Amino acid sequence: MSRVLITMPVAAAGLRRLEDAGHELDLVERPAPAEFRARLARADAVILRFQALSRQDIEAAGKLRFVARHGVGYDAVDVAALTERGIPLAITPGANAIGVAEHALALLLAVARRVIGHDAGVRAGQWQAALRGPMFELAGKTALIVGAGRIGRATAQRLRAFDMRVLAYDPFLPADAALPQGIEIRTDLAAALAEADVVSLHLPLTDATRGLIDPLALKRGAIVVNTARGGLLDPTRLLAALESGHLTGAGLDVFDPEPPGAADALLRRPEVVLSPHAASLTDASIERMATECATNIIDFFEGRPPRDSIVNLAGIAL
Numbered sequence: 001m002s003r004v005l006i007t008m009p010v011a012a013a014g015l016r017r018l019e020d021a022g023h024e025l026d027l028v029e030r031p032a033p034a035e036f037r038a039r040l041a042r043a044d045a046v047i048l049r050f051q052a053l054s055r056q057d058i059e060a061a062g063k064l065r066f067v068a069r070h071g072v073g074y075d076a077v078d079v080a081a082l083t084e085r086g087i088p089l090a091i092t093p094g095a096n097a098i099g100v101a102e103h104a105l106a107l108l109l110a111v112a113r114r115v116i117g118h119d120a121g122v123r124a125g126q127w128q129a130a131l132r133g134p135m136f137e138l139a140g141k142t143a144l145i146v147g148a149g150r151i152g153r154a155t156a157q158r159l160r161a162f163d164m165r166v167l168a169y170d171p172f173l174p175a176d177a178a179l180p181q182g183i184e185i186r187t188d189l190a191a192a193l194a195e196a197d198v199v200s201l202h203l204p205l206t207d208a209t210r211g212l213i214d215p216l217a218l219k220r221g222a223i224v225v226n227t228a229r230g231g232l233l234d235p236t237r238l239l240a241a242l243e244s245g246h247l248t249g250a251g252l253d254v255f256d257p258e259p260p261g262a263a264d265a266l267l268r269r270p271e272v273v274l275s276p277h278a279a280s281l282t283d284a285s286i287e288r289m290a291t292e293c294a295t296n297i298i299d300f301f302e303g304r305p306p307r308d309s310i311v312n313l314a315g316i317a318l
Contacts, residue, residue: 107251
């Protein structure tokens, strides 16, 4: 069967599934670029977590037939170069939707209820000093989901449970798409941003979506949450919106670049809650991503291409 290169630990359930199907595993954690390329040259398939895959990597991988992304984002992969070689890139759609949606809510609540500042104040013995004005209540307010895929929809359903009105904008959504009951579709992004008290981002990063969201265009007093890709937000404009008091705060799990530099002014803003691109790293999500990666590889090499998971299906022959 195939030789599968894995460059970061994945859940044991996924490894067992590959081994049980007769695939040979080449496990190496965070290889240097030269070692990665050397191992990739001997691989029939590769599982990518945080590892980038450049055109140069792909050109050096003469045996490579399949790429499995452990997750849904693939902006660090040269998809055009894969397509030129006829190599499918498969993601794990839906595997991390619950984990990311829950994390988006965690960041939102931490910002809205000033959890970080309150915690620090109580620990420092500053009981009253920790109370800096009223907190932000979700019930009755309007949330905008930017990106209505699996993660966006899972987030929307959870916001509805907080008695919020939920809007959804997605430039990739088919005109006849149906969203879960109670979610209102919007086609004018500027108008939707001006209406929403909470904006949660769930789009992929592409040339078309980079810098799509101008934080200063949001409604005054709004909260923005980003668990998708850092490049969707203009960091300079976000900082200006926070410094001026235009926004109540922000919850950020993603940055551009990653990790953020020590001089990044957003790291020192008290109304910003940060996490290290960890939204999908729940116990259940990690296992689902690993097993879906394994299933995608097994299905491909057994002649059942996982068409629903392949992102460059239109450009390759299967």
